[in-house]
Amino acid sequence: MKDKPKILVGDKIVDEALEMLRAEADVDLKRGIKQPELEEIIENYDALIVRSVPLVTEEVIKRGKKLKVVGRAGNGVDNIDLETATQQGVVVVNTPDSNSFSAGEQTIALMLASARNLPQAHQTVKEGGWGRSRYMGSELYGKTVGIVGLGRIGSFVATRLKAFQMRVIAYDPYIPLERFKRFGVERVETLNELVRQSDIITVHTPKTEETIGMIGKEQFQIAKPGVRVVNCARGGIIDEGALAWALEEGIVASAALDVFSKEPCTGNPLLKFDNVVVTPHLGATTFEAQHRVGTDLARYVLAVLRGEIVPNTVNIPCLLGEEIDTMRPLLELAEYLGKLYYQLERMPVEKVELCYYGEIAQQETGIITLAFLKGLLSPVMGDQVNLVNATWFAENRGIKVCERRDESKRSGHVNLISVIFRGNGTKVEFAGTLAGDQTPRIVRVNQYRVDVTPSPYMLFVEHIDRPGVIGPFASALGKANINIAMMQAARKVKGEESMMILNIDSAVDEATLADLRKLGGISNVRVVNM
Ligand SMILES: NC(=O)C1=CN([C@@H]2O[C@H](COP(=O)(O)OP(=O)(O)OC[C@H]3O[C@@H](n4cnc5c(N)ncnc54)[C@H](O)[C@@H]3O)[C@@H](O)[C@H]2O)C=CC1
Numbered sequence: 001m002k003d004k005p006k007i008l009v010g011d012k013i014v015d016e017a018l019e020m021l022r023a024e025a026d027v028d029l030k031r032g033i034k035q036p037e038l039e040e041i042i043e044n045y046d047a048l049i050v051r052s053v054p055l056v057t058e059e060v061i062k063r064g065k066k067l068k069v070v071g072r073a074g075n076g077v078d079n080i081d082l083e084t085a086t087q088q089g090v091v092v093v094n095t096p097d098s099n100s101f102s103a104g105e106q107t108i109a110l111m112l113a114s115a116r117n118l119p120q121a122h123q124t125v126k127e128g129g130w131g132r133s134r135y136m137g138s139e140l141y142g143k144t145v146g147i148v149g150l151g152r153i154g155s156f157v158a159t160r161l162k163a164f165q166m167r168v169i170a171y172d173p174y175i176p177l178e179r180f181k182r183f184g185v186e187r188v189e190t191l192n193e194l195v196r197q198s199d200i201i202t203v204h205t206p207k208t209e210e211t212i213g214m215i216g217k218e219q220f221q222i223a224k225p226g227v228r229v230v231n232c233a234r235g236g237i238i239d240e241g242a243l244a245w246a247l248e249e250g251i252v253a254s255a256a257l258d259v260f261s262k263e264p265c266t267g268n269p270l271l272k273f274d275n276v277v278v279t280p281h282l283g284a285t286t287f288e289a290q291h292r293v294g295t296d297l298a299r300y301v302l303a304v305l306r307g308e309i310v311p312n313t314v315n316i317p318c319l320l321g322e323e324i325d326t327m328r329p330l331l332e333l334a335e336y337l338g339k340l341y342y343q344l345e346r347m348p349v350e351k352v353e354l355c356y357y358g359e360i361a362q363q364e365t366g367i368i369t370l371a372f373l374k375g376l377l378s379p380v381m382g383d384q385v386n387l388v389n390a391t392w393f394a395e396n397r398g399i400k401v402c403e404r405r406d407e408s409k410r411s412g413h414v415n416l417i418s419v420i421f422r423g424n425g426t427k428v429e430f431a432g433t434l435a436g437d438q439t440p441r442i443v444r445v446n447q448y449r450v451d452v453t454p455s456p457y458m459l460f461v462e463h464i465d466r467p468g469v470i471g472p473f474a475s476a477l478g479k480a481n482i483n484i485a486m487m488q489a490a491r492k493v494k495g496e497e498s499m500m501i502l503n504i505d506s507a508v509d510e511a512t513l514a515d516l517r518k519l520g521g522i523s524n525v526r527v528v529n530m
């Protein structure tokens, strides 16, 4: 019996999620695990589950010799070294949709709390005071809110703030105008334009090289006096030093922060300002979000461990849940076409051209190309290659990969994947399609038109097209007790070099192969295992 996979859970996830994991795996829960311990024990685990801590560094991933998947219970993956995970073939999955409502609501809660001085007033009353005049606030009604990043959370915040009758403007150069229209948001062309017009600025981008410090001194210098800022995305998107300066200068009326460049944020200079409202990274901390995050992630991690493709895989092209089912047969076909190459040919590959014809050309083909590369490299690299690192391995082996899409049908097929391999000045071509029942079929092997269903044991035989060749070949297999399930002969020109492809029911041993190769009219016999 196969050993159960081992999963290390490095932070709190809901009990229901733990139960789901325990049904299929051995689970160790080490809430709040520290870096040195993580590095020491990670080699024992197939999967690691984290929240925004601990850091999943290069060291952690490289030491995780068995590690197949890192699950992030939440959205931001800035605590995971994605590059190393990708190189090592470790799948990184997250649950970006599961906590958006909570993070969006926290943003609005923070916005209101800081505009109305709620935490400060609360504290005064608790301490026996009253002091109503000290806590004069501002309405949201009629104000302009500037949203930086109109993704999941930004758009959630936009639609809620419209109900407050605010004017909502947004800056997000990476999304089409249609998305702004859908949420009734005015698009501004530049960040500075957003800053100039906003009474409140709220940031909702990921933390990237481009977004770190994007609201900095330059922006505070052109902002409306009395601007308020909210950061419920990632610490440092609003530059903390520049914010402290703008608070000192009285440019910023208030700031509300759920996230910090260093967390926990003990000792952060922003804490000394009365008009800075803070929470300890609570955006996703609701019962509902944690339930969704935990159970969604448990499902994804277990599926990856079973070898399935899941939505929200961060380091392969993103697929939606329902797309995966449509894609599965195409991925299988592409992998077969890849697997065929090094089993039939010896020429080193310099360039691969994948051409997607027909309906398939309308699909997101990136992942199909990955499946092809996985198939291509696995006969020479074994299990270490997977969808995640296939591109990296191909690049490292100097294989250039090009994709082309053409929506017209080719050779009468509704879908066709054609692959041309180039190297040493020569060219090899395979093509495949899906039959009506969605089973993968190989329909071209170089100049031969065929129609073959890939199977675990196959023989590709080059022979002369003349009587008395195929019969003895089949008899020799029979004598070796190897059953032929299917057989197909293809030729270009009558009487010349031809190809026969056989699906057989068991492996052929070396001695039988040697006998087959000696038969009259046979020029080459190659074994293909799919
Ligand atoms: N405080 C908390 O507990 C939580 C924080 N988050 C954080 O919230 C942020 C937003 O999350 P989602 O909305 O789910 O992400 P998302 O990926 O759906 O949206 C991000 C948007 O930012 C835009 N963007 C990227 N670079 C930009 C730039 N330079 N200028 C303007 N726009 C840019 C993208 O085009 C995209 O539309 C992330 O940083 C995430 O980690 C998410 C959940 C909980």
Ligand SMILES: O=C(O)CCC(=O)C(=O)O
Residues within 6 Å of the ligand: 051, 052, 073, 074, 075, 076, 077, 099, 281, 283, 284, 285
């Ligand atoms: O609660 C957490 O783990 C952090 C949530 C978060 O920041 C995220 O999902 O990006």
